[in-house]
Amino acid sequence: MIEKNDVLMTRPSWIEVDLKAINYNAQLIMRHAGANRLIAVVKANAYGHGAVAVTKSLYDIGVRDFAVATIDEGIVLRKHLPKNNVNIILLGVQDVSHVRLMLTHRLSPAVGELEWLQEAEQLIDDGEILDIQLAVDTGMGRMGAHSETAVQAMYDKILSSTKLNLSGIFTHFATADDENQNYYDEQIDNFYKWVQSANIPKSYWHLANSGSALWHYHQINTDTIRVGSVLYGYNPGAPDLPMPIITKNVLSLKSRIGAVHKLQVGESLSYGATYTAQYSQWVATLPIGYADGYLRRMTGMKVLVGGQEEHVIGRITMDQLVITLDRQYPVGTIVTLIGRDGDKEITLENFADYAHTIPHEILTSFGQRLSRIYK
The missing domain is CATH 2.40.37.10 (Lyase, Ornithine Decarboxylase; Chain A, domain 1)
Structure with missing residues (x-):
């Protein structure tokens, strides 16, 4: 942590981060959404707040799951957090050639293509297991299995492999923080139809981003929520949607x-x-x-x-x-x-x-x- 005196000795422009406010916001959104588990999104240096300090603070209140975008971000967190009881998810698309790095640092990649799983399996040694986050593209259009058939094929592949383990399944909502309810409903319908058809247990699901946890918690399963912006105390739906809870500025x-x-x-x-x-x-x-x-x-x-x-x-x-x-x-x-x-x-x-x-x-x-x- 940087003390104020260090700032004054160098360049007197700085950012102050209230870690207690982040912890408060984390506990508040869990209560609001009725969640039992929080995946804290700390990509992009915890949205500019400082990933190491933020994750350590959240770890102190019991958070054990963190999501980043890149392998490098995941490696940094792994170096600073306990190794045995912390899960680090890679939300962005990853090159399959880096599977060895993911194994070494126990990073769980989001995967949306059967071919990726097939190639990864060839790079994993016997006795090693790579945790997989199955990404489902219900309408964001960026990455993920894009049909009921694709979800089923990927799930079957993971179940049949001795080198792959399902650690979660998720989708990302494109309109959770705006007023396009119809599109949001379509995404929910797609996820439930495809995932339930494959008989993937709810214990693996994490659907709710900040917008869903704030405004749609009554529509979807929120036992596990995966949030970023609300942790940092601001309204992801501003200026169109008022906040239903009063977070603390960070x-x-x-x-x-x-x-x-x-x-x-x-x-x-x-x-x-x-x-x-x-x-x-x-x-x-x-x-x-x-x-x-x-x-x-x-x-x-x-x-x-x-x-x-x-x-x-x-x-x-x-x-x-x-x-x-x-x-x-x-x-x-x-x-x-x-x-x-x-x-x-x-x-x-x-x-x-x-x-x-x-x-x-x-x-x-x-x-x-x-x-x-x-x-």
Whole structure:
């Protein structure tokens, strides 16, 4: 974990992560969905929060199942977590030639093709067993067995093999967090029809992503849920769907004023001289820019200084940006770009909405130059 003093000694822009809030959100969504088991999605460095710290924190409250996208992500987790009682699922498509790596690090790949299983079996030595997550494509269109026949064939192959073991079966819903109920219902119908036809026990199922666990828990089996965004405290259905539960905010983005000066009438700043002062005003430079994930299109976005709203002005550059000030502040003053300062707050959803994107993209755009501080 990184202490605040380390940040101040290097580059004074950082992300604060509230691990207790993540644990709270995990327990809250399990109660809400009526789940007995949680698969925590910690891919993309736990959505930018720091996969190792997040998984260790969730492990402390009893979570034993984690999902990532890549083999490299899985290897990192395996190195930092107990080896005997933690399951690590690979959600993304994996090259079958890497089966030896999956075996070595006990990673369970999502597989949606019979041919993959057949090739993998040839690469597994006698006495070795590879855990398989059977992926079912009910309508996402990315990967997975795409028919009743395909599901049956893959399940039969796993059952008949001494080198393959079924550890789970899942699908991923395309419209769980929006208002397209008809498409969602079609996906549910496909999954139940195909999987029940193959007589695959419910103990292997994990259907509910964050959207399903939040808004559709009454429609599907939620004994096991597989969630990401809700762990990190934001609404995956924003702005269309209100949250049915009150999660705790997890992430704050902060910086410190690096320079202050008074901009005179008629003076401009930053590339393109797109901002020109109409009156004499104080401005400050912050050591954060689009290389850190503070997107170039965020010019005009509000920030919080001393509990007051100010705004980003001029073009955001690779390493720096400029904000307005209502008065002269000392160099080193903390500026909140996402989070709470006094009675005012800039939420992740506010930030994403201004950027015309979703919170997922914002979080995973924050670069490694931003140190993570864990509360």
